[in-house]
Amino acid sequence: xxxxQLTKDxxxxxxxxxxxxxxxxxxxxYGEGDLSLKKIPLVITRPEDVSKLTFDQxxxxxxSRYLLDGELKDKKVGILLKGCDKRALDLFEKENRINKExxxxxxxxxxxxxxINKMSEYLNDPTEYELNFDGxxxxxxxxxxxxxxxxxxxxxxxxxxxxxxxxPEDVDDLIENEASEALVxxxxxxxxxxxxxxxxxxxxxxxxxxxxxxxxxxxxFACRExxxxxxxxxxxxxxxxxxxxxxxxxxxxQHQYYHILRAFHVADRCVGxxxxxxxxxxxxxxxxxxEKIKKDIDEMFGEKEDAxxxxxxxxxxxxEEGGEA
Amino acid sequence: xxxxxxxxxxxxxxEKNEKLExxxxxxxxxxxxxxxxxxxxxEKYLEFKRTDKGTEFxxxxxxxxxxxxxxxxxxxxxxxxxxxxxxxxxxCSVEALEVFDYVFLSEPVDPLYKEKREKTIIISSSCRELxxxxxxxxxxxxxxxxxxxxxRIDDSTGGVVGVTPKGKDFLEExxxxxxxxxxxIQKLEVDQESDLEKGNVKTSTEREAEKDLAxxxxxxxxxxxxxxxxxxxxLRCLGCGVCTYYCPSCHCFDVCxxxxxxxxxxxxxxxxxxxxxxxxxxxxxxxRPTKKDRIKNRFYHKFNYLPKLYEKLGCVGCGKCLxxxxxxxxxxxxxxxxxxxxxxxxxxxxx
Numbered sequence: 001x002x003x004x005q006l007t008k009d010x011x012x013x014x015x016x017x018x019x020x021x022x023x024x025x026x027x028x029x030y031g032e033g034d035l036s037l038k039k040i041p042l043v044i045t046r047p048e049d050v051s052k053l054t055f056d057q058x059x060x061x062x063x064s065r066y067l068l069d070g071e072l073k074d075k076k077v078g079i080l081l082k083g084c085d086k087r088a089l090d091l092f093e094k095e096n097r098i099n100k101e102x103x104x105x106x107x108x109x110x111x112x113x114x115x116i117n118k119m120s121e122y123l124n125d126p127t128e129y130e131l132n133f134d135g136x137x138x139x140x141x142x143x144x145x146x147x148x149x150x151x152x153x154x155x156x157x158x159x160x161x162x163x164x165x166x167x168p169e170d171v172d173d174l175i176e177n178e179a180s181e182a183l184v185x186x187x188x189x190x191x192x193x194x195x196x197x198x199x200x201x202x203x204x205x206x207x208x209x210x211x212x213x214x215x216x217x218x219x220x221f222a223c224r225e226x227x228x229x230x231x232x233x234x235x236x237x238x239x240x241x242x243x244x245x246x247x248x249x250x251x252x253x254q255h256q257y258y259h260i261l262r263a264f265h266v267a268d269r270c271v272g273x274x275x276x277x278x279x280x281x282x283x284x285x286x287x288x289x290x291e292k293i294k295k296d297i298d299e300m301f302g303e304k305e306d307a308x309x310x311x312x313x314x315x316x317x318x319x320e321e322g323g324e325a
Numbered sequence: 326x327x328x329x330x331x332x333x334x335x336x337x338x339x340e341k342n343e344k345l346e347x348x349x350x351x352x353x354x355x356x357x358x359x360x361x362x363x364x365x366x367x368e369k370y371l372e373f374k375r376t377d378k379g380t381e382f383x384x385x386x387x388x389x390x391x392x393x394x395x396x397x398x399x400x401x402x403x404x405x406x407x408x409x410x411x412x413x414x415x416x417c418s419v420e421a422l423e424v425f426d427y428v429f430l431s432e433p434v435d436p437l438y439k440e441k442r443e444k445t446i447i448i449s450s451s452c453r454e455l456x457x458x459x460x461x462x463x464x465x466x467x468x469x470x471x472x473x474x475x476x477r478i479d480d481s482t483g484g485v486v487g488v489t490p491k492g493k494d495f496l497e498e499x500x501x502x503x504x505x506x507x508x509x510i511q512k513l514e515v516d517q518e519s520d521l522e523k524g525n526v527k528t529s530t531e532r533e534a535e536k537d538l539a540x541x542x543x544x545x546x547x548x549x550x551x552x553x554x555x556x557x558x559x560l561r562c563l564g565c566g567v568c569t570y571y572c573p574s575c576h577c578f579d580v581c582x583x584x585x586x587x588x589x590x591x592x593x594x595x596x597x598x599x600x601x602x603x604x605x606x607x608x609x610x611x612x613r614p615t616k617k618d619r620i621k622n623r624f625y626h627k628f629n630y631l632p633k634l635y636e637k638l639g640c641v642g643c644g645k646c647l648x649x650x651x652x653x654x655x656x657x658x659x660x661x662x663x664x665x666x667x668x669x670x671x672x673x674x675x676x
Contacts, residue, residue, distance in 0.1 A: 033653035035458060040653040041561050061652050070560055070616075127458050127648055143457075218366060220570045220597070225563035226651045238602050247581050247594035248367045279651040281567055 086168035107171030159274030449474025458644030566597030
């Protein structure tokens with residue numbers, strides 16, 4: 001993938017300069033994981049480690065969330081940001097969760113990321129394949145020599161089809177992604193096709209559709225933890241006494257409670273990165289709930305800039321004295 | 326006919342014979358997480374009711390209330406009465422069950438697990454397709470050697486043999502119902518085109534040296550308390566429970582009560598050591614407050630505590646955690662760090 005290589009070279013060069021000039025102490029980017037379809041979040045601190053950095057259409061995880069706590073919080077950090085990741089960072093800045101002074105934002109023009117869950121519509125076991133991106137086509141080849149070709153947009157994350165700013169805005173520096181000719185036409189109205197389809201269905205059909213899919217939920221909370229803007233220091237569903245969420249997974253009411261409530265909690269903050277959809281091991285389309293709420297907010301109250309309300313780190317915990325649960 | 330067709334052979338036999346159909350239920354050990362057959366995610370075992378005389382308790386023996394239709398009704402479709410036949414139980418899945426047996430069948434025996442375990446018929450076979458995400462050979466498992474099971478598909482002859490009395494009876498029952506299945510089952514072929522011939526995998530002899538693997542890893546970990554690895558992993562880890570829920574050997578559960586006005590039930594449900602409140606105690610103390618404590622514990626449990634207790638690893642190298650983890654964490658990183666897998670490229674620099 002020569003084009004990807006070009007992007008990679010530029011990225012590594014840039015980060016090397018940043019680390020050598022001591023502008024930053026650490027850089028958060030993507031590295032190779034143990035599966036070719038998943039790049040992993042990687043933090044490097046030494047200039048000689050920049051060769052481990054990479055970026056392509058499988059760089060799915062969101063990095064901004066790593067700046068919120070732990071050892072990166074008070075360091076001078078550089079971070080690689082796709083459009084959605086930058087939107088999350090902007091929200092953190094508004095909520096005083098991060099110190100912008102300490103952060104060097106290195107944007108990268110994004111042409112969407114793939115969703116392994118989408119791939120499983122075409123392939124029995126997507127992780128068995130290596131992907132070769134060639135313009136608008138993707139070739140998947142397994143080690144047994146099997147080759148399947150599909151359109152890039154067929155395996156793109158559903159959220160990338162409606163992303164209104166894949167190239168991050170107001171960043172300290174921007175890396176032009178060389179492989180951007182595969183950029184898929186983006187829906188201007190920002191509404192997923194599946195939402196429009198679902199809206200046509202009858203009440204009973206919708207209910208059945210969601211119940212059937214939500215009942216697959218194992219309550220592993222991958223969707224919650226992978227979400228960059230699910231930021232409560234103490235999640236309502238982790239409260240023990242009283243326990244707001246039953247541990248039983250056979251009560252569909254509990255699944256509805258979890259997913260619908262989470263949708264209401266984060267839909268207005270949602271930056272449309274789609275990581276929740278990609279993180280779900282059961283391929284549950286709960287993100288449609290978020291998207292529908294977003295669409296309703298826009299229609300009823302006009303376009304909103306970002307969150308409807310902000311949550312600040314020094315807010316009183318709603319479950320503690322003085323809070324308003 | 327290929328080995329993988331055992332499922333088809335059984336399905337045909339059941340289709341022809343209503344009695345078998347009513348008695349057995351075929352489960353796919355490759356598609357389903359094998360532990361859920363013996364250890365469902367939610368298992369009810371006690372119901373209580375407030376009456377005029379005080380509180381009455383009613384043990385529930387079979388645990389599951391089927392709510393697949395989402396109506397919340399307690400109507401079962403009869404599936405729970407059937408005997409599960411698990412086909413395509415690969416060496417990694419069966420090895421993982423050993424960990425379960427150790428935990429649930431050691432004194433005090435867990436009756437819920439025991440009942441399910443005794444009822445289920447496991448048809449174990451070798452694994453012919455090592456996936457990109459598999460690393461069973463790194464944790465001392467031979468994917469070509471079927472282990473355990475009640476019925477085993479014999480790789481040397483390609484035939485299907487009953488191993489335990491339960492398995493033998495099951496085969497007899499099939500043959501009785503449908504004579505033609507006997508020759509079909511004896512003729513299942515071993516797929517010769519395997520990774521073994523391609524030289525991708527250690528042979529059994531090479532693996533003899535792996536026998537002390539559990540002990541070796543245990544000792545190595547004893548000196549890795551302060552490794553940088555835990556910092557790197559805990560920084561990356563999101564703290565969800567996906568690795569534990571999809572792991573075939575993870576077996577932690579939580580006991581919960583659910584009650585409405587005058588009735589209630591006690592059930593157990595899967596729990597995950599990766600959740601922040603997993604070790605939280607009454608009174609609010611939490612001995613594992615940070616993500617680092619938790620991820621370290623998870624790996625120590627699998628590669629140090631279990632080997633110490635039981636001389637067996639708590640990891641079978643199936644790669645489920647690797648596939649499902651949103652940020653690609655798996656024991657591979659640990660094995661690399663311990664020098665068990667050579668891969669310069671991906672090891673963490675501990676400068």
